[in-house]
Amino acid sequence: MPAFGNFAGGVVAELIPTSRRMLNRALHAAAGIVTAVVAVELMPEALGGSAPPWAIVVGLCLGGAFYVLVEWFVDLMQGGDEDAAGAWMIYVAVAIDLFSDGLMIGVGSVVSFGLAFILALGQIMADVPEGFATIANFKEKGASRRRRIVLSASFVVPGLLGASIGFWLLRGQGER
Numbered sequence: 299m300p301a302f303g304n305f306a307g308g309v310v311a312e313l314i315p316t317s318r319r320m321l322n323r324a325l326h327a328a329a330g331i332v333t334a335v336v337a338v339e340l341m342p343e344a345l346g347g348s349a350p351p352w353a354i355v356v357g358l359c360l361g362g363a364f365y366v367l368v369e370w371f372v373d374l375m376q377g378g379d380e381d382a383a384g385a386w387m388i389y390v391a392v393a394i395d396l397f398s399d400g401l402m403i404g405v406g407s408v409v410s411f412g413l414a415f416i417l418a419l420g421q422i423m424a425d426v427p428e429g430f431a432t433i434a435n436f437k438e439k440g441a442s443r444r445r446r447i448v449l450s451a452s453f454v455v456p457g458l459l460g461a462s463i464g465f466w467l468l469r470g471q472g473e474r
Contacts, residue, residue: 300399301454303422307429308450316434324431331424385435392428393456400460408468
């Protein structure tokens with residue numbers, strides 16, 4: 299479902315004329331929704347759980363370092379073309395987000411199909427603007443329509459991979 303949300307956002311970007319302002323709004327909407335989900339659903343669980351606060355801080359720092367490494371790699375692959383690298387950074391960030399969404403859904407499916415379905419449904423709100431922003435950005439950079447559709451469709455891979463890993467890692471584990 300999250301990949302479908304991204305694809306739907308990409309289709310909207312294909313069908314309507316886009317502007318830089320609209321792209322910025324889509325990115326801000328996606329970031330706001332993701333921030334709200336983290337603030338309301340994930341952080342209270344993380345802070346109320348058994349993990350010490352320093353571990354959460356270390357995790358955030360490692361995530362930031364990972365992002366810097368990914369940005370360096372994308373810049374390297376684009377030969378220093380910052381304009382093209384920006385579109386690819388959005389693509390990579392959305393793919394990573396979809397992978398983590400998949401992990402969450404896969405873990406939820408171990409508990410129940412209903413929980414996994416609700417988690418997947420909840421992600422669509424953020425995924426539509428993410429897909430829109432990704433494809434609108436590639437459209438603005440002059441990528442062909444065929445390439446944009448393939449990129450949009452490829453978002454199913456990280457989501458399914460994450461869901462599979464989450465399911466198989468926790469399958470058969472009891473509540474602890």
